[in-house]
Amino acid sequence: MSAVLIAAAPALPVPRSAGVWLTAWRRFRNDRVGLVSGVIVLAFLLLIAAAAAGWVASGWQRELAVPNAPPTLLGPRAGEDAGTMAGIESKVLPPIDLTDIDPLAPRYQEWAERASKMLTTETVKAQTLPLGADRLGRDVLAKAIKGTEVSVFVGVLAALLATVIGTVLGALSGFFGGKVGDFLEWLYNVFTAIPDILLIFAFAAVLGRGVDTVVLILGLTGWTGLYRQVRAEFIKHSGREYVRAAEAIGASQMSRMFRHILPNVSHVILVRMSLLVVGFIKSEVILSYLGLGVPIDQVSWGTMLAEAQSELILGFWWQLATAAAFMAVFVTAFSLMADAWRDALDPKLRGAE
């Protein structure tokens, strides 16, 4: 650096026009539906952060209650205590003395003494829980919170991966065109020629199971739509004057692509990504149900719904209702928020879809 210091220029009051994010925020602030759903999403994110930090729902695997304990509002199930079946009378028979034929009889006394020295705690299983319990007596509420963490984590991370792939490839294709563009278009055609779900299955067949695998599968197969849109935007922008001006002052290709054009198309990417999150969360649920997603030692909305199918036949509807409600509220809020973002960032599209 040269040692020339420019003396502080006399402060000319240049009216700074509001940037795209500020104007978008102003528009978003006036959108009541968008704002409310934004708050709901934020509440969910806080819940997820708390769950990830272990403050809530860390003990979701503990079997706190009797199997399939109903929600507190309904009260405990009748006729199931002490293992008696309602309607069947059990006669208590007088104990028969078997001492002379039981070969273990002489040792009962000794065993009873040894057992009394051991410290045993009798856990009292709850008859009801706020939102009921599952087949093993685990708290449905805790499971739903932990499941929210896993499902949203999968959706967001997969969307991030797809966004990065789509953005980089789209930027390269749109900016350079020519051979690079042709090659990437070919890649796009190859990926879109195979129906989505089949592509996911093909990846699942070779990559195996697990949370990270689900993220990888969804990310690697889901980038095509975003790629297409980013490419179109880059083609549009790379000929614009501000980019030519940047070129004239010697900005490198990378700098023009990612420092000049990218911020100007980032709103498109953001909106598209939020749509991807919703789509991936739904995909995770279905993949987990089909046995290709989250493994059984973890919990997600998908695994909860998969368990709920057999419970429903027996009349235990609370796990299904809880998982469905958590998912419906989050996905609705997230979609409405994404719509509001789109309207705020791109007012031309308002109410188009």
Added chain:
Amino acid sequence: MLAYVIKRLWQMVPTLLGVVLLVFTLFHFFGSDPSVILAGQNATPEQIAAIRQQLGLDQPAYVQFGIFLKQIVTFDWGRSWATNEQVSHLFATRLPATLTVMLPILILDTVLAVPIALGVAYVRGSLTDRTLMVATTVALSISFLVYIIVGQYVFGFQLGWFPVQGWSDSVATNLVTYAPLPVLLAVMVGVSPQTRLYRSFFLDELGHDYVRTARAKGLTEPTVLFKHVLRNAMIPILTNIGLALPGIFVGSFLIEVFFSIPGLGREVLLAVNRSDYPVIQAVTVYLAMLTMLINLATDLLYKVVDPRVVLR
């Protein structure tokens, strides 16, 4: 026209090669070793070596790719590793069940979504429109899985309107008895996104000048809507149906698994769980071919719908 078709078919070759290459790479370099899968857990090294030789796995990668290409061109994928069934026979026997369920879904989806979308687009911004849009958002946010779990329980188990699940050998029985419940549930889910999409197409058309002109010259509203707007919106609608069409050949995996329908989708899922590579590879490659052919057919249909379209 013929020249166009030939050109398009020629353009499919590199894409198809790409699909084949993708599938080959995926299964060859990332999948687990087929000989280990095939030989089972108690295999001796000799058995594994024998299988490797039989499948050509001891050959270099380009030779294996050649074998793979030959299988595709000759439509001979050999037998399923799990059931020893001819892969082509598997296709022929599973596809009818899939189509029995999926064709009615596609038709009903379209037949219901187009008029609803046209209706709400016409009364844009009204209470009806906004209520319906919120309703579709909520309907969309509930997982398909919840619809079918609850739907099967309520309509099949509680009310007993439909059999809970099942399948027969006769197409007619299937259509009348077993298909209606899955079809009904899938349509309930499918109509929402379709309506939203088609509504946006109609809104786009309704904003054009020709609509104003048509009204100005005194055409009745039904004429404007059905003769002008609907016809102009047909192109995006056709595109959308064209995009959905390849999907009906694999079916909805979820529906087939859930209702135990012996279709292609369930078979593919079974193949994924059994690491039955020939089946997955065959389905993927042929479906990619089918998708491209359907895309071509859609493009040709544009010409029928809109004579101004120039096929280049």
